[in-house]
Amino acid sequence: MKLLAFVDLHSDLNQLKKLIAKAKEKQPDYLVCAGDISDFGRDIDQIFKELEKLNIPMLIIPGNHESSEGITKLCTKFKFAINIHKGCYEVNDYCFFGYGEGGFSEEDREFERIANKFKKEINEKKKIIFVTHAPIYGTKVDYISQLGHRGNKSSRKFVLxxxxxxxxxGHLHETATMIDKLGSTVIINPGKYGKIILI
Known part of the structure; x- marks a missing residue:
């Protein structure tokens, strides 16, 4: 399966054109947006309309610049978009588990509650793709020079x-395009440029 993953577009319409061109060239099976597709909703309908023309399904979560309710409404209006926030989308032997919003706290009790429920219900044979806005603590994707690690410890525990x-x-623009590993798990911040991932 081929994914075109991106995050932190923040209503950058010029970058959107480049992202669409990449999607047309690479023909992914799914677009995956890890949040902040908009800048507090600016041009968000236009962004969805342009992406809809690709006729490629998009899995999406809200970032800290969108509300969960807003993304839910858009996914109802635009059928190509699938909101995976606090849920799981299964395709073949993969499960895309999504958790959006936030990005500023080291610990997230709500995520821990959702994650514990997910762990009890998930089919152990499924391969999990975790889509989250907040970066994973203690990795290259959450490290900012002079500030240190700024990611989420609850997500780190879940990954381990x-x-x-x-x-x-995503969330941290400074670490866009960074790739790291935590145990056997590959961690990617694709940035607004988008990254083709083969799974």
Whole structure:
């Protein structure tokens, strides 16, 4: 399966054109957006309309610049978009588990609650792709020079316990395009430029 993952577009319409061109060239099976597709909703309908023309399904979560309710409404209006926030989308032997919003706290009790529920319900045979807005603590994707590690420890614990095949995250623009590993899990911040990932 081929993914075109991106995050932190922040209503950059010029970059959107480049992202669409990449999607047309590479023909991914899914677009995956790890949040902040808009700048507090600016041009968000236009962004969805342009992406809809690709006729490629998009898995999406809200970032800290969108509300969960807003993304839910857009995914109802635009059928190509699938909101995976606090849920799981299964395709073949993969499960895309999404958790959006936030990005500023080291610990997230709500995520821990959702993650514990997910761990009890998930089919152990499924390969997990974890899509989250907040970067994973203690990795290259959460490290900012002079500030240190700024990521989420709750997500780190989840990754170490569940061992997803892949994590797609963002929030920190400084670490866009960074790739790291935590145990056997590959962690990617694809940035607004978008990254083709083969799984």
């Amino acid at each position: 316990e569940v061992k997803p095949k892949l994590v797609i995250c």
